[in-house]
Amino acid sequence: MDTLARIKDLAIKELALDPAKMDSNAPLADLGIDSLTFIEFMFKIEDEFGVKVSDEDLRGIKCLADLERHVAASLQAAGKA
């Protein structure tokens, strides 16, 4: 499964998102994810992928596609991808 699909799967499971409405480029707020919920979600992402998402990284992530790019880059840097 690719990184984006894994992120989406996790979001559906952890955030109870509707799979039909999951637009990777939509602002997180439009998906019903508030800032605190998203930070909680980052802990799951870190566990799932074994990567770190710093507070600074977090500020640049506005949608799930941003998140996918960040995770993919982190994995590549760590030689896991």
Next chain:
Amino acid sequence: MRRVAVTGIGVVSALGNNLEEFRGALAAGRTAIRRLPEDVTRGSGVQVGALIDWDPAAHFKGNEAGSLDRVAQFALAAAGQALAASGLDLEKADRNRVGVYWGTGMGGANTLETAYSTVYGKNDFRLRPLTVVMAMNNAAGSNVAVKWGLRGPFANFSTACSSSAMAIGEAAQAIRGGRADAVIAGGAEALLTPGMLAGWQALRTLAPADATDPAASCKPFDKRRGGLVLGEGAAALVLEEESIARARGAPILAIITGYGNSCDAVHMSKPDRDGQVRAMTQALAESGLAPADIGYINAHGTATIVGDVVECEAIRAVFGDAAGRIPVSSTKSMHGHLLGGAGALEMAAALMPFDEGLLPPTANLAEIDPACAVRHVPQKAERGAIPRAVMSNSFAFGGSNIVLIAQKA
């Protein structure tokens, strides 16, 4: 005069996660106390407890449970049951007149302990963003208010073992005084964590596991008693102004008529007979009842060496000759000590005789301590006449004494 009716009861306990299962277990004299698993007790030395097999997914959708400490999960489950049983239609009710009065001793203990173990154990200072709002003492009650949009008065009581009894007593006052027409009142506790257990173990008030049967480790009023056994869970009562409840055809399970509240003001942990006497006397006076009108006492009865004797002395002092006739039991022998949740859960037990006259027993009471001479209900439930009134005692560390009296509707 405004009177306060109990119209619904919800229970989350190791004896069962609804009122029917809970009372079924009490009627059978079954205990839920068992050896604690290694991941719960760790190096604390605590051997037994009344731990709930709790599956959050069975009670919460999606990620809802992830933002709730275990104590708030218990609270929401109990409150939901109580509301459903009451039949209170919140779409029709004026929710500015419906409140939440809650009690808990340690609040979000699991969240707090996880946070501390992350910081001190792993030297990792990045904590979950909801740590504060999950751990804070008022989170359980506040989640109940948010879930059902209850915008009336809110209060959270934290007086150790009397917290939820105080919540019920104060909620009844709020309804009587006209501040609210209905209140979800109760309490919850979930502190079976290694750190909390270590703290309790250090107090040296916990019973060791019974050598032959761990389920029989808590023995209130028995010569062989060795201390209290911790439990966890929640109970909620829907309290309503009686005439409004009757007008909507609500089930009237009981009327809360007496609330005694006193402080020993002598010692943090040693109970005081006179303080308990003052609370019981006050509750009787507020009810307008004579001692002999009480048909069942759900005792605080923690099974500590000192506490049981003092409570029985206090009961004899208040009830005089009638003390020899009024059945007394401690259901903590079966569901463990819920601390902040104890008063509410034990009200759910105390009201049981109003149904069919069935008196819940003190499990494991085989050798009655002569220093605890009252009229006991040892080991097996007894069926008698439906009492006119019942009393529930909750006496806490810090010296807080709460006594509630309910009368048959």
